[in-house]
Amino acid sequence: MGQQKANRNPFVFKQFTVFQDNVALPVTTDACLFGAWITQHQLIPQSNILDLGSGTGILTFMVAQKHSNATFHGLDIHNASIEAANKSLSHWTENGLTTQIHFQHQNILESSLSEFDVVISNPPFFNNQLESPDADRNQARHSSELTLENLISTIYRMIKPKGSLFLMYPFMDKIPLLSRLKKFNFGIEKITDVAANSSKSPHLIFVYAVKHDENNLDNSHQKTPIHNRIDLYLNPLDYSDTTIKNHYNLTPQSVELLKDYYIKL
Numbered sequence: 001m002g003q004q005k006a007n008r009n010p011f012v013f014k015q016f017t018v019f020q021d022n023v024a025l026p027v028t029t030d031a032c033l034f035g036a037w038i039t040q041h042q043l044i045p046q047s048n049i050l051d052l053g054s055g056t057g058i059l060t061f062m063v064a065q066k067h068s069n070a071t072f073h074g075l076d077i078h079n080a081s082i083e084a085a086n087k088s089l090s091h092w093t094e095n096g097l098t099t100q101i102h103f104q105h106q107n108i109l110e111s112s113l114s115e116f117d118v119v120i121s122n123p124p125f126f127n128n129q130l131e132s133p134d135a136d137r138n139q140a141r142h143s144s145e146l147t148l149e150n151l152i153s154t155i156y157r158m159i160k161p162k163g164s165l166f167l168m169y170p171f172m173d174k175i176p177l178l179s180r181l182k183k184f185n186f187g188i189e190k191i192t193d194v195a196a197n198s199s200k201s202p203h204l205i206f207v208y209a210v211k212h213d214e215n216n217l218d219n220s221h222q223k224t225p226i227h228n229r230i231d232l233y234l235n236p237l238d239y240s241d242t243t244i245k246n247h248y249n250l251t252p253q254s255v256e257l258l259k260d261y262y263i264k265l
Helices: 029-038 058-066 079-094 135-141 148-158 171-183 252-258
Strands: 048-052 071-076 100-105 116-121 159-170 186-195 204-211 226-231
Touching (some): 029 058, 029 186, 029 204, 048 058, 048 148, 058 071, 058 116, 071 079, 148 171, 159 171, 171 186, 171 204, 226 252
Parallel strands (some): 048 116, 071 100, 116 159
């Protein structure tokens, strides 16, 4: 049985609030940056968007702030996280926000949902690292129950041809991830390496890929993706520069992405 989790304070953004009581994983700066990064890409109007492993719903709410005419469906295997996401959704609607959002407690491997224009996901990972004593946190962070192969094949089944995939994954597993995406006929459009600061190696990647027509399986459509890097926080050596200093010690890159969400930016 998982350990009892302490109640956590809600994470308050400029236009919405995310409740985190008893969730498997609380809101992180990495996840917020990823949600903001997704919104920098063009989505088709009135997209049908699936959030796989939706957790607190943070990605859904961040994307919905910028794409209010889309429809969102969040799936997560952890019931308490879905309950927290629905509490946040109630607060969302009480504030007059009308985007169609639904959260559902379900194992994605057992879901029959399909025909999504966009899939966004911060999936379970860290499959090569020691597991936590907390069973719920393990389920959210480790991929022993949802392998990379199963994840990508499930996304392939759920997404429409020419649909967009936005995925956050550990940098250390970059090569196997890109290999699986190509295997399932996803064209990789953009890769962003994410590091804590300019003196650190990347710890995450954000990937934007497009599902190609199943009749074209020779990978001849693969092109060289856009590849860039984001440093999340200022290097301590930069703290004295008052022109870029901010409440969160974020780099100008991160501030530009998060300024529409974080209250003190």
